[in-house]
Amino acid sequence: MKFSVYWIARKIRFLAVFVMAFSFAAINARADVAAWLLMDADNGRVLEQHGAFDRWYPASLTKMMTAYIAFRHISGGVMGMNDMVVVSQNALNQPPSKMGFQVGTTITLDNALKMILVKSANDIAVTIAERVGGTEQNFIKMMNATARRLGMTHTSFVNPHGLPDNRQITSARDMAILARVLWTEFPQYRSYLSHPGMRFGRRTFRSGNRDFLLRTDGANGLKTGYICNSGFNVATSATRNGRTIMAVVLGASSSLERSAFAKKLIDSGFNRTAGTNISMLRGSGKTAPPKDHYCKRNAKPSAQQLVDRFGSKRGAVSMLSYANARSPRPKGKSIRLSKKKVNWPLVYKEILGPQLKVYAPVTVRIGSERPIAALKKLGSGVPLPTPKPVAQSGLEAKSLGGIRQPALNVPVGKGASLLPLNALGQRDLFGTPGGLYANVPVSGKTQ
Structure with a gap:
């Protein structure tokens, strides 16, 4: 017995x-984080990487390329920030995240770029693509040609926004190349990458990178992205003592984990200097992107798990351990207010640090940036629009006060058979459908 x-x-x-x-x-x-790359943005040295050559879905990191091409046109004098882009039916048809403006609405390129980089508006990404490339398909060809020129050997674009399409792939290395040229080639436009939020009329939209921007010393931006097949992606950076460290993180399981991992990665980068230049980085990775529904397989960690992994008790450990479940995880500070309530301010302070900046969303609007009062100061050479334009069957190209108005094959207020503006077209200040006659003009009130 x-x-x-x-x-x-x-x-x-x-x-x-x-x-x-x-x-x-x-x-x-x-795997909490699928791939990442840490880089010195000033000299291009790769300080650390994991899975940098693995194929992945870029999601809205795609919009960095859309912005990059637009910035090149602007800096080259082909376009201007006050040039107008026009919302087409094709743009309006895009799924969220979107602004949802009616067909024919015009927006300055300045405001449109803020909308795609802060709000990640898919409809406005198509609007920019149609304005710059003439058609969306022409713009996509420009995106792929630019990727080849930059040495993005694992990237293929099929849309300008990053909405799900399994043909649109990239790698952490390629996204790091793009993020770096976006940052280094256009220092005059860096502010577009660093807004923590956006205000349109009475509505405020937060950037997906807001908490990183507000809580990381020297944070600059750049862009976040998410679709289920990719998980949570980010390309971001920080500058301290004149040195900029940049990180690309792909496949995080939540937006908070994405921010925490990127911050830990960048903080560690300021203590390192040695590395291979990204243009010389060689390696191989998984040739197939993740299978569909990646987000459902990569379960979201709890707030306590995040504090255990990234909180103050974690100490100085290698970045690999942050993404490896085998790494020991000391119990972090308790973040419970009660059995059912989480102390979220403590969670954010533990894993991202205290808030260092005041949340200040940038204001955007549709229509011309120049209100009528400002146009009056320009003199009689600039005509003012009539308060209520008469409906027409179409708009013909014509010269008003020395300003050439581009032809739009669209009835006023209806948006039928809208054609995108030619990339080389003359700038217009007002008068196009949705300009000063938009539903939400400069004053922010509906007419």
Whole structure:
């Protein structure tokens, strides 16, 4: 009898150990962050990387390329920030995130760029693409040609916004190349990458990178992205003592984990200098992007798990351990106010630090940036629009007061058969459908 009890006890202990080992292996199989690359933006040296060549879906990091091409046109004098872009039916048809402006609404390129970089508006990304490329398809060709020129060898674009399409792939290395040229080639436009939020009329939209921007010393921006097949992506940077460190993180399981991981990565980068230039970085990675529904396989961690992993008790450990479940995780500070309530201010302070900046969303609007009062100061050479334009069957190209108005094959207020403006067209100040006659003009009130 004693032998039987002893034998059963041993079997139970063996089974318990087996179950624990199996569970541990299952935990280890989960990757909280799929790939990342840490880089000195000033000299292009890669300070650390993991899975940098693995194929991945860029999601809205795609909009960095859309902005990059627009910035090149502007800096080259082909376009101007006050040039108008026009919302087409094709743009309005895009799924959210979007602004949802009616067909024919015009927006300055300045405001449109803020809308795609802060709000990540897919409809406005198409609007910019049609304005710059003449058609969306022409713009996509420009995107791929630019990617090849920059040495983005693992990237293929099929849309200007990053909405789900399994043909649109990239890698952490390629996104780092794009992020760096976006930052270094256009220092005059860096502010477009750093807004923590956006205000349109009475509505305020927060950037997906807001908490990083407000809580990281020297944070600059750049762009976040998310679709289920990619998880949470980000390309971001910070500048301290004249040195800019940049990180690309792909496949995080939540927006908070994405921000926490990027911050830890960048903080560690300021203590490193050695590395291979990204143009010389060689390696191989997974040739197939993640299978569909990645976000459902990569479970979102709890607030306590994030504090355990990234909080103040974690100390100085390698970045690999932050994404590896095998790394020991000391119990962090308790973030519970009660059994059901989480102390979120403490969570953010623990994993991202205290808030260092005041949240100040940038204001955007549709229509011309120049209100009528400002136009009057320009003199009689600039005509003012009539308060209520008469409906026409179409708009013909014509010269008003020395300003050439581009032809739009669209009835006023209807937006039928809208054609995108030619990239080389003359700038217009007002008068196009949705300009000063937009539903939400400069004053912010509906006419």
